Amino acid sequence: MTTLDTSAPATGKEAARAKFAGYFVGLSRWKIGEVLFWLALVGAYFVPDMNIILLGHILIWGLFAMSLDLLLGYRGIPSLGHAGFFGIGAYAAGFLGKYGWTEPISGLLFAMAIAGAVGLVTGRFVQRVHGVALLMVTLSLNLILYDAVHRATDVTGGDDGLQGIVIDPVLGLFRFDIFGKTAYWYALIVTFLLFLVARALVKSPFGLSLLGARENTRRMIMLGAPIERDVSFVFAISAALAGAAGALLTQTTQFVAPSALSFDRSADVLVILIIGGTARLYGAFIGAIIFLFMRDWLAALSPVYWYFWIGLLLVIVVSFFRRGVLPTLETLLQRLRAR
Amino acid sequence: MNAARDIVLATRNLRMAFGGLAVFDNLNFELGRGERHAIIGPNGAGKTTFVSLVTGLLTPISGDVEFNGAAITRLSPQQRVKAGIARTFQINTLFRGLNPLESMVLALCERDGRSGQAVTSVSREKPQIDEALAMLERFGLQEGALTLTDMLPYGQQRLLEVALALALKPQVLLLDEPAAGLSTQQGHELFSQLVELTAGTTILFIEHDMNLVFRYAEKVSVLAAGSMVVQDTPDNVRNHPRVREVYLGV
Amino acid sequence: MTSIATVLFNGVAYGMLLFIMSVGLSVTLGMMNFVNLAQASFSMFGGYIVVLVVQRLGLPFLVSLPIAFIIVGLFSIVIERLVFRHFYGTDDLTQVLLTIGLVFMSISTASYFFGGTYQRIDMPAWLSGQRDIFGLTLERYRIFIVVSGAILSLVLILGLERTKLGGMVRACVDNPRAANGCGLNTQMIFAVTFAIGGGLAGLGGALSANLLGIDPNFPLRYLVYLLIIVSVGGMGTIGGTLIAAVTLGVADVAGKYYFPSFGGFVIYAITIAVMLWRPRGLLGRTA
Incomplete structure (x- = not known):
C-alpha cells in the first residue's frame, strides 16, 4: 500500500489514480533488500578468512547468468549456447592483452563490443526458430565455436589456453595481485555498473515490451511492436554482458582456455539462473552464490561425485520450486507478512 | 451501393487456400467509414481467416486488401497496425x-x-x-x-x-467474436458498452449470436461458400432469401 | 589402407548404434513432446549391464543383450511413472534441465559403482576379428551391428505400420488429444512406448559397449548426437531418425578419417541449416 497523503482530501477516484500512477515509480524504486545485497558484497571482502577468489568468481558467474536472464527471463528466449558469448568476450580480452593492448577498462569495453556485435547477428537469424529447434541451433553454434577455438592451436593455444596475457593495473594504480584483492574490487565495480544498466533496461518501456513479447508475441504484433528489432537488440545486450563476464574472467586471471566457451559452461549458467530464479536479475546472483558455494563445498567433500548433488539440486528445483529459489522466498516472505 | 459511402477498407478478388483447400475464391468486400459492420456466416466459412488476411497475419494467394484506397497486401502486420488497423482475438x-x-x-x-x-x-x-x-x-x-x-x-x-x-x-477496429465465452446476458452488456466506448471508430465484428448482430450492427455481410453472399442492412439481410437458405436454415 | 567402402561401412555401423539409442527419444518427443536427455543415460545403463553380465557373471554376450533391453525398459517405465509424467506439457527448457540433472546424477552414480575408467568387454570368438566380404576386410562385430540394426529397423517400421500398438502410437503422435478423445488410453500407450524406447536405448548402449566404450561420461559424449539425430530427422518419425542417424554416423567417421581438422563443424553446421530451414526436422510434419 502506498502511504496516504493526508493533506489532500482526495476523492476515491483521485486517490486511486495517485496509487496507480505511483505503481511504476514503486517498481523502479530501490528496495532495502537491494541495497543490503550490494553492501553485503562489499562487506564480504572484509570478513576474515573469506575466500576472495571464490567471491570474485561468484560475481563473474552472477553477471554471466544475469545476461542470460535478460534473454530467457525477460524475453523468454532460451539459449543452450550462451557460453559462446562469454568465450568471445574472454578471448577478445585475452588477445588484446597478449598483443599489446594491456589497458583493462578499454579492453573490457572492446570485448563487450565484439560479443555484442556477434549477439546482434545471432539474434537476427535465431529468432525465426522456437522450442527444440532453437535449443539445437544455439547449442550447435556453441559447439562450432568451441571446436574452432579448441582446434586452432596456432592462434588460441588450444587446450593449453592462451599464454602470455598481460593486463595493466586498473587506472594505472591497482595491480592485479595473486590474492585476488584487486580482482574482486574490479569485478565488483564492473558488475555493479553493468547491473545498473540491466536494471534500467528492464524497468524501462523497452523492458516492458520484452515482457509483453514473452507473454504474448501475437498480441505484440497486433500492437504494431517491432519484435524482430527488439529481439536482435536484447540479444546484443545480453551477449555484450556475457562478453563482459568473460573478459572479467580473463583479465582477473590473465589466462583463458577453451573451457570458457564449453557447452558445460552453457549448461552451468542455465542451472545457476534456474536455481536462483528468472526475471529477477538478483536471481542470477543468488543462483551463483548457491551453485559456487555448493560446488566448492561438495568438491572438497568428494571430488568425483559432487555433480550428483548438483544434478539432484536441479531435479528438486525444477520439480518443486519451478520458479527458482528467489521467487519462492519472496512468496514465503509475503505470506509471513500477511499474517 | 451508395455513391456517397466513403470506403475505408476493401478486399478485391481475394483468393486464399490452405494446402489444397480453397477458403476464398474471389472475395470482394467493402467497409464504409464510421460503420458498425458485422460479418456472419456458418462455421468454417472463413471469418477468422478473413480477419487475419486483413490484418496481415496471413497472406492471400492473389487479390488485394485496400486501406483508404491504397493496397496494403504486401505490408507487414505491424505496418498495418501503424496504418490504423487494430484487432482483437476470439480467444483471449x-x-x-x-x-x-x-x-x-x-x-x-x-x-x-x-x-x-x-x-x-x-x-x-x-x-x-x-x-x-x-x-x-x-x-x-x-x-x-x-x-x-x-x-x-x-x-x-x-x-x-x-x-x-x-x-x-485505430481507424478500423476488427473484433473477432468479442462475446465469445460470455453468457447471452453478458454478451448484451458487453455490446452495449462497446457501442458507447467505440463511438466514432469504424467497427468490423464477427459474431455468432444473431440477436447481437441484428441489434448492434448497422450493416451485415454474409460470408458463405468462399464469398460474400450479401452486404446490406440488417433488415434486408434478415429477409434475404439466399441468407435464410444458407445460413439461418429456414 | 582403408578403402572408402570400409569407411562407409564403419560409418553405417556407427549410425546404426546411434539409431538404436535415439529412436526411443524420437518417438517420445514426437508423441509426448518430451525432451528426454536421460535417454543417453539409459544407454549407458545398458552398457554397464553388459559389463556385469558378461564380465562378472560370465554369461554369453548374446544373453546380455535381451537382459539389457528388459532391465533398462523396466527401469525407464519406473522413471516415467515417478518423474517424467509430471513434466508432460511443461516447456522444453524445463524438461531439458530436469533430464540433464538426471544425467549428472547418472554419471556420478556410474563412477561410484564402476570407477571412472573404460570397461573391458570380452567378445566371443565369432564376433572378434575380421572377415572378407566382397573383397572388403570388415570387422565381424561391425557386420553384426549392421545386420542386427537393419533387422531392428525393419521390425520397428513394420511394427509401427502393421500392429495395433503401432497404430495407437501413430495416432498419439499425430494428435494426442484426439487420440485420448477416441477412447485410447494415452497414459498407458505413453508408458509402454516409453518402456520400449528406453529398452532400445539400453540395447543400443549394450551394443555400443564394445565399439564406443563404456565409461561414466558416455551420456555426455553422445547426448548431443542423439539430440541432433532426433531433431534433424524429425521427431516421431522412425524413417527420419534412421536416415539422420546413418548420415551422421557416416559423416562423423568419414570426417574424422578424411578431414580430421574440421572436427564436428560439418555436422553442427548442417544441424543449424536444417533447423532454420525445417524446424520440425527433415521428415517432420510442417505444422
Whole structure:
C-alpha cells in the first residue's frame, strides 16, 4: 500500500489514480533488500578468512547468468549456447592483452563490443526458430565455436589456453595481485555498473515490451511492436554482458582456455539462473552464490561425485520450486507478512 | 451501393487456400467509414481467416486488401497496425503475466513509439500512464488494474482485449467474436458498452449470436461458400432469401 | 589402407548404434513432446549391464543383450511413472534441465559403482576379428551391428505400420488429444512406448559397449548426437531418425578419417541449416 497523503482530501477516484500512477515509480524504486545485497558484497571482502577468489568468481558467474536472464527471463528466449558469448568476450580480452593492448577498462569495453556485435547477428537469424529447434541451433553454434577455438592451436593455444596475457593495473594504480584483492574490487565495480544498466533496461518501456513479447508475441504484433528489432537488440545486450563476464574472467586471471566457451559452461549458467530464479536479475546472483558455494563445498567433500548433488539440486528445483529459489522466498516472505 | 459511402477498407478478388483447400475464391468486400459492420456466416466459412488476411497475419494467394484506397497486401502486420488497423482475438490474447495497467501502458508506448526507450523508468512516461488510467476507467477496469491479467474475471479479460486494441486509436477496429465465452446476458452488456466506448471508430465484428448482430450492427455481410453472399442492412439481410437458405436454415 | 567402402561401412555401423539409442527419444518427443536427455543415460545403463553380465557373471554376450533391453525398459517405465509424467506439457527448457540433472546424477552414480575408467568387454570368438566380404576386410562385430540394426529397423517400421500398438502410437503422435478423445488410453500407450524406447536405448548402449566404450561420461559424449539425430530427422518419425542417424554416423567417421581438422563443424553446421530451414526436422510434419 502506498502511504496516504493526508493533506489532500482526495476523492476515491483521485486517490486511486495517485496509487496507480505511483505503481511504476514503486517498481523502479530501490528496495532495502537491494541495497543490503550490494553492501553485503562489499562487506564480504572484509570478513576474515573469506575466500576472495571464490567471491570474485561468484560475481563473474552472477553477471554471466544475469545476461542470460535478460534473454530467457525477460524475453523468454532460451539459449543452450550462451557460453559462446562469454568465450568471445574472454578471448577478445585475452588477445588484446597478449598483443599489446594491456589497458583493462578499454579492453573490457572492446570485448563487450565484439560479443555484442556477434549477439546482434545471432539474434537476427535465431529468432525465426522456437522450442527444440532453437535449443539445437544455439547449442550447435556453441559447439562450432568451441571446436574452432579448441582446434586452432596456432592462434588460441588450444587446450593449453592462451599464454602470455598481460593486463595493466586498473587506472594505472591497482595491480592485479595473486590474492585476488584487486580482482574482486574490479569485478565488483564492473558488475555493479553493468547491473545498473540491466536494471534500467528492464524497468524501462523497452523492458516492458520484452515482457509483453514473452507473454504474448501475437498480441505484440497486433500492437504494431517491432519484435524482430527488439529481439536482435536484447540479444546484443545480453551477449555484450556475457562478453563482459568473460573478459572479467580473463583479465582477473590473465589466462583463458577453451573451457570458457564449453557447452558445460552453457549448461552451468542455465542451472545457476534456474536455481536462483528468472526475471529477477538478483536471481542470477543468488543462483551463483548457491551453485559456487555448493560446488566448492561438495568438491572438497568428494571430488568425483559432487555433480550428483548438483544434478539432484536441479531435479528438486525444477520439480518443486519451478520458479527458482528467489521467487519462492519472496512468496514465503509475503505470506509471513500477511499474517 | 451508395455513391456517397466513403470506403475505408476493401478486399478485391481475394483468393486464399490452405494446402489444397480453397477458403476464398474471389472475395470482394467493402467497409464504409464510421460503420458498425458485422460479418456472419456458418462455421468454417472463413471469418477468422478473413480477419487475419486483413490484418496481415496471413497472406492471400492473389487479390488485394485496400486501406483508404491504397493496397496494403504486401505490408507487414505491424505496418498495418501503424496504418490504423487494430484487432482483437476470439480467444483471449493478453499478457497473462502482466496486470492491466502494465498492459495498457505497454500498448500506448508501442503506439507512441516509446518502446525503444531502454534507459529511464516507465514511470517517466507520464502521458502514456495518464492515458492508460483514463482508458482503464472508461472500460471500468480500474478496480483490477494491478491484478494479474490471468486472475481477472473472464468478462473483464474480454473487455481488456478490446481496450488494448482501441487504445491504439485505430481507424478500423476488427473484433473477432468479442462475446465469445460470455453468457447471452453478458454478451448484451458487453455490446452495449462497446457501442458507447467505440463511438466514432469504424467497427468490423464477427459474431455468432444473431440477436447481437441484428441489434448492434448497422450493416451485415454474409460470408458463405468462399464469398460474400450479401452486404446490406440488417433488415434486408434478415429477409434475404439466399441468407435464410444458407445460413439461418429456414 | 582403408578403402572408402570400409569407411562407409564403419560409418553405417556407427549410425546404426546411434539409431538404436535415439529412436526411443524420437518417438517420445514426437508423441509426448518430451525432451528426454536421460535417454543417453539409459544407454549407458545398458552398457554397464553388459559389463556385469558378461564380465562378472560370465554369461554369453548374446544373453546380455535381451537382459539389457528388459532391465533398462523396466527401469525407464519406473522413471516415467515417478518423474517424467509430471513434466508432460511443461516447456522444453524445463524438461531439458530436469533430464540433464538426471544425467549428472547418472554419471556420478556410474563412477561410484564402476570407477571412472573404460570397461573391458570380452567378445566371443565369432564376433572378434575380421572377415572378407566382397573383397572388403570388415570387422565381424561391425557386420553384426549392421545386420542386427537393419533387422531392428525393419521390425520397428513394420511394427509401427502393421500392429495395433503401432497404430495407437501413430495416432498419439499425430494428435494426442484426439487420440485420448477416441477412447485410447494415452497414459498407458505413453508408458509402454516409453518402456520400449528406453529398452532400445539400453540395447543400443549394450551394443555400443564394445565399439564406443563404456565409461561414466558416455551420456555426455553422445547426448548431443542423439539430440541432433532426433531433431534433424524429425521427431516421431522412425524413417527420419534412421536416415539422420546413418548420415551422421557416416559423416562423423568419414570426417574424422578424411578431414580430421574440421572436427564436428560439418555436422553442427548442417544441424543449424536444417533447423532454420525445417524446424520440425527433415521428415517432420510442417505444422
